[in-house]
Amino acid sequence: MRTRIAAIGMFILLAVTVTEAMQNGNDLYQQGLARETAGDIRGAIQIFERIVRDFPSNRSLIARALLQLGHSSDLLGQDQRKYYDRVIREFADQAEAAAEARKRLAALDASRPTAVTARRVNAPAHPTSSITADGRLMGITAEGGDVAIFDISNGQTRRLTDVQNPWRGAYAEPPVLLSPDSRQVTYLWFDLARARYQLRVMPNQPGAQSRILVDSPEFEYLQAMAWSPDGKSILTVMWKPENTLQLAWISVTDGEVRVLKSLGWRHLDRPSLSPDGRYIAYSATQSAESVNSSIYVLAEDGSSETEVVQGANINEAPVWTPDGTRVFFTSNRSGGFGLWSILVRNGKAAGSPELIKPDIGRIAAMGFTSSGTYYYMHLTGSNDIYVAELDPASSKARGAAVPITESLTGSRWPAWSPDGKSVAFTRQRGGVNTGNDLMVRSVETGQERKYAGQNAVAQPMWFPDGKSLLVPVRRQARIFLQHLNLETGEFGKTWERGETGTLAPDGKTLYIATNQTIQAIDLATSRETRVSSAPGLAGIEGLSVSPDGKMLAFTRKQSLALIRVDGSGIRELYTKKGPENEFVGTPVWTKDSRTILFVEGPNQGGKLMRLSIEGGEPAFTGLEDVRNQFSLSADGTRVAFPRRAASTPEIVETWALDNLIAKTR
Amino acid sequence: MKALLLFVLVLKPLLGLDLYMPVPDANPLTLDKVALGRRLFFDKRLSRDGTLACGSCHDPGRAFSDGLAVARGINGVQGSRNTPVLINRGYGSSFFWDGRAKSLEQQALEPILNPIELALTETELERRTKLKSTEVTAALASFVRTIRSGDSRFDRYSAGQLNALNAVEKAGLAVFRGKGNCSTCHPGPNFTDEQFHNTGVAWRDGALADAGAGKGRFKTPTLREVSRTAPYMHDGSLATLEDVVEFYSEGGRPNPNIDAEMRPRNFSAEEKRALLAFLKALTGRVREGW
Numbered sequence: 001m002r003t004r005i006a007a008i009g010m011f012i013l014l015a016v017t018v019t020e021a022m023q024n025g026n027d028l029y030q031q032g033l034a035r036e037t038a039g040d041i042r043g044a045i046q047i048f049e050r051i052v053r054d055f056p057s058n059r060s061l062i063a064r065a066l067l068q069l070g071h072s073s074d075l076l077g078q079d080q081r082k083y084y085d086r087v088i089r090e091f092a093d094q095a096e097a098a099a100e101a102r103k104r105l106a107a108l109d110a111s112r113p114t115a116v117t118a119r120r121v122n123a124p125a126h127p128t129s130s131i132t133a134d135g136r137l138m139g140i141t142a143e144g145g146d147v148a149i150f151d152i153s154n155g156q157t158r159r160l161t162d163v164q165n166p167w168r169g170a171y172a173e174p175p176v177l178l179s180p181d182s183r184q185v186t187y188l189w190f191d192l193a194r195a196r197y198q199l200r201v202m203p204n205q206p207g208a209q210s211r212i213l214v215d216s217p218e219f220e221y222l223q224a225m226a227w228s229p230d231g232k233s234i235l236t237v238m239w240k241p242e243n244t245l246q247l248a249w250i251s252v253t254d255g256e257v258r259v260l261k262s263l264g265w266r267h268l269d270r271p272s273l274s275p276d277g278r279y280i281a282y283s284a285t286q287s288a289e290s291v292n293s294s295i296y297v298l299a300e301d302g303s304s305e306t307e308v309v310q311g312a313n314i315n316e317a318p319v320w321t322p323d324g325t326r327v328f329f330t331s332n333r334s335g336g337f338g339l340w341s342i343l344v345r346n347g348k349a350a351g352s353p354e355l356i357k358p359d360i361g362r363i364a365a366m367g368f369t370s371s372g373t374y375y376y377m378h379l380t381g382s383n384d385i386y387v388a389e390l391d392p393a394s395s396k397a398r399g400a401a402v403p404i405t406e407s408l409t410g411s412r413w414p415a416w417s418p419d420g421k422s423v424a425f426t427r428q429r430g431g432v433n434t435g436n437d438l439m440v441r442s443v444e445t446g447q448e449r450k451y452a453g454q455n456a457v458a459q460p461m462w463f464p465d466g467k468s469l470l471v472p473v474r475r476q477a478r479i480f481l482q483h484l485n486l487e488t489g490e491f492g493k494t495w496e497r498g499e500t501g502t503l504a505p506d507g508k509t510l511y512i513a514t515n516q517t518i519q520a521i522d523l524a525t526s527r528e529t530r531v532s533s534a535p536g537l538a539g540i541e542g543l544s545v546s547p548d549g550k551m552l553a554f555t556r557k558q559s560l561a562l563i564r565v566d567g568s569g570i571r572e573l574y575t576k577k578g579p580e581n582e583f584v585g586t587p588v589w590t591k592d593s594r595t596i597l598f599v600e601g602p603n604q605g606g607k608l609m610r611l612s613i614e615g616g617e618p619a620f621t622g623l624e625d626v627r628n629q630f631s632l633s634a635d636g637t638r639v640a641f642p643r644r645a646a647s648t649p650e651i652v653e654t655w656a657l658d659n660l661i662a663k664t665r
Numbered sequence: 666m667k668a669l670l671l672f673v674l675v676l677k678p679l680l681g682l683d684l685y686m687p688v689p690d691a692n693p694l695t696l697d698k699v700a701l702g703r704r705l706f707f708d709k710r711l712s713r714d715g716t717l718a719c720g721s722c723h724d725p726g727r728a729f730s731d732g733l734a735v736a737r738g739i740n741g742v743q744g745s746r747n748t749p750v751l752i753n754r755g756y757g758s759s760f761f762w763d764g765r766a767k768s769l770e771q772q773a774l775e776p777i778l779n780p781i782e783l784a785l786t787e788t789e790l791e792r793r794t795k796l797k798s799t800e801v802t803a804a805l806a807s808f809v810r811t812i813r814s815g816d817s818r819f820d821r822y823s824a825g826q827l828n829a830l831n832a833v834e835k836a837g838l839a840v841f842r843g844k845g846n847c848s849t850c851h852p853g854p855n856f857t858d859e860q861f862h863n864t865g866v867a868w869r870d871g872a873l874a875d876a877g878a879g880k881g882r883f884k885t886p887t888l889r890e891v892s893r894t895a896p897y898m899h900d901g902s903l904a905t906l907e908d909v910v911e912f913y914s915e916g917g918r919p920n921p922n923i924d925a926e927m928r929p930r931n932f933s934a935e936e937k938r939a940l941l942a943f944l945k946a947l948t949g950r951v952r953e954g955w
Contacts, residue, residue: 215825216823216824216825216827218822241842242848242849242852244853256824257824259682259683260685261683261684262854264853265852298685299685302678302684302685302686303685305687496846496925496926526928
């Protein structure tokens with residue numbers, strides 16, 4: 001009898017409790033509605049979120065609260081779809097609520113704008129940057145070489161490491177990639193003492209301990225490209241010592257390297273991993289020599305590969321859509337660079353490329369967020385060749401520098417012809433990483449001639465007759481020197497040594513700096529003679545022979561020194577004091593072989609200085625913002641140098657495109 | 666699905682090799698085909714007089730080479746070129762010393778029909794095997810794709826086991842990539858650029874003895890298992906690895922069409938010894954079938 005009474009009591013208590021709970025839930029719901037009616041939308045959202053959190057057994061109530069959350073979010077201009085999606089996905093048994101959710105989603109779809117809209121995003125940018133699927137966070141390297149996380153929603157940067165002095169120890173380099181759950185970060189770490197890159201991983205917490213995943217002389221440089229969806233592996237591009245490329249998976253557990261595909265000397269654009277992690281889309285040049293590139297889709301286990309986009313044009317920057325059905329890419333297949341898309345099923349093309357947005361220009365794709373916004377870096381900066389007049393006696397600037405070229409792509413590495421009538425320089429081809437043509441421009445007529453066929457990568461050197469050039473060209477990721485006949489346009493004899501070099505005034509001897517040695521190469525016989533070899537000759541970055549052919553000036557980081565061409569009389573001429581990231585640039589001799597001009601300051605542009613070989617302190621010529629690639633005319637009256645065009649002050653900008661996927665058929 | 670299963674489970678690559686191996690859509694790898702290909706590879710009925718099989722010249726015990734300067738066909742008839750090594754050919758893009766075959770399927774039939782090699786006719790091949798010739802070549806190509814060499818000490822060094830190479834071998838690697846410039850033509854996991862070069866081997870007495878792929882150019886062979894595949898070069902004219910190193914130290918044999926990359930390297934005795942030691946460290950595990 002007692003037991004029965006106790007049971008009845010318990011039942012009544014339970015019923016009261018449940019009823020009270022239901023009552024409280026329903027009361028809360030009513031309170032939420034009241035708040036919303038009163039205009040306190042955020043307050044209403046808090047109440048509906050509490051219902052969803054605290055009344056898990058009351059499915060009807062939660063479904064209705066989710067609908068209200070959608071409505072309130074709409075009022076705030078926030079994403080409402082996720083609430084309706086959840087009702088349909090998790091509360092299909094609540095027929096009335098599910099039907100309402102479908103109705104509202106259909107209405108949203110009907111009203112969805114179809115025009116693609118572009119907006120600039122206030123975020124630090126690097127061509128290898130990426131963004132988390134929620135569109136909120138970017139892994140970056142902060143000034144000073146720290147690993148950091150940038151929050152797009154509030155513009156805040158959170159440093160994870162504390163690099164004290166990047167110029168003495170080690171520092172982080174991009175890309176910095178957040179794991180799918182944003183709990184870990186992988187990044188590149190450069191150890192200055194050993195001149196070695198490491199791939200590291202660390203928790204996404206300031207001051208947390210990092211782990212080395214890859215640290216090997218066999219991988220000279222590497223870039224993490226994507227995390228596998230399970231966060232256990234990192235898709236990485238690795239550079240071997242001979243400059244060949246490999247696409248590989250790195251185990252986050254133990255750093256084991258599984259090479260997926262070796263690409264030799266072909267150029268590889270940043271790969272994109274499909275959302276389900278099964279396929280990798282990447283762009284690669286069709287051969288080591290070609291500038292044309294195709295889009296390939298490679299199975300993550302290497303079991304298959306298909307060339308999904310090909311053609312005699314540049315196809316690059318592939319990224320998967322959030323649903324994994326399409327690959328977006330940029331291509332110049334219709335002229336200018338546009339944004340295209342192709343349907344991909346089971347790793348194979350399932351249609352023809354479709355133009356989504358013409359004239360997107362030169363970009364580096366960051367990828368889609370899960371809501372379908374496409375992020376990319378817009379490479380807006382380009383260098384033009386500027387010319388400034390100098391007083392030949394004092395090298396003082398006689399006025400402001402003026403541009404002599406105007407192009408959408410970058411111009412660099414000017415070199416005056418011996419007669420001072422022409423400037424040879426390199427000009428980047430359209431697209432990203434497509435190489436440079438050699439150009440020769442008459443400064444009198446403005447007429448330009450293009451010498452295509454080789455990828456010119458550094459300052460050309462004029463032979464004394466002014467009819468031919470010695471051009472540093474890149475082939476198979478190595479630099480050669482090649483003879484160019486300016487009349488016929490033919491690239492001819494090749495010399496293997498492409499290190500820092502300078503051509504003697506007689507045009508017969510090339511001086512090069514390599515390791516701890518300066519060598520003289522007889523261009524006719526390719527015979528090499530050692531000029532000098534000493535530890536003090538290590539790390540030479542700039543080398544220049546004097547017009548009288550007797551002396552060599554060379555620079556290393558912050559110092560400038562001289563040596564006779566017979567290897568004697570080495571002497572330090574000048575050492576710059578100041579920030580360690582500022583350097584003394586390649587020396588250039590004046591006509592009398594008594595004075596040297598050089599750029600002093602940061603890499604992106606410094607002051608043009610003049611220094612007597614007798615020593616003393618350098619004098620400022622009055623020219624600023626000069627890059628370390630300048631050329632002095634033989635008579636000493638004009639200096640040519642590349643400078644970023646005033647109309648394009650930014651090099652890289654972050655942009656986002658909305659409503660893009662709706663454009664696909 | 667079966668083909669995929671085979672690739673993932675059976676063709677799990679050896680250390681140092683790519684996970685991806687190109688396989689034509691028209692001839693996917695299957696267990697049955699690889700097994701058939703293996704039987705055919707060692708089947709002497711594929712030669713007219715029943716004395717030779719593919720495996721007679723491509724001896725598994727010699728890393729799928731034959732130890733002879735030039736290949737020897739039925740009745741002891743000598744060919745003019747060295748038997749190419751068959752390891753890691755699944756990663757290749759052109760075949761024969763002159764690259765005249767663009768696929769393993771295309772390559773597989775030629776030695777069978779060549780009158781100075783196995784010397785069968787296509788009709789006879791089909792009669793003896795009771796298979797279409799395309800089925801024979803598909804099976805042989807599938808089997809050859811499974812012949813791989815990897816997991817050498819160099820591969821272990823490359824994977825991060827830095828003591829897998831000793832100091833002399835590391836010095837040899839430095840010569841290979843630096844002064845020797847060997848890696849220009851022997852790059853990547855398979856130590857070949859799959860291209861054609863004139864090193865002067867075919868230049869004899871002021872004339873080309875063999876034009877190869879044109880102007881005396883021949884395909885760069887893999888260097889994997891190189892210490893087991895003497896003699897060397899397309900004509901087997903260099904008996905030992907030491908001879909090969911000496912040949913390149915001297916800059917090959919000058920001729921009007923010699924590659925721009927070829928020039929005297931003037932290796933010291935120490936450099937030669939180091940380079941040889943490194944080349945020997947490219948011997949690994951050879952695996953065929955599954």
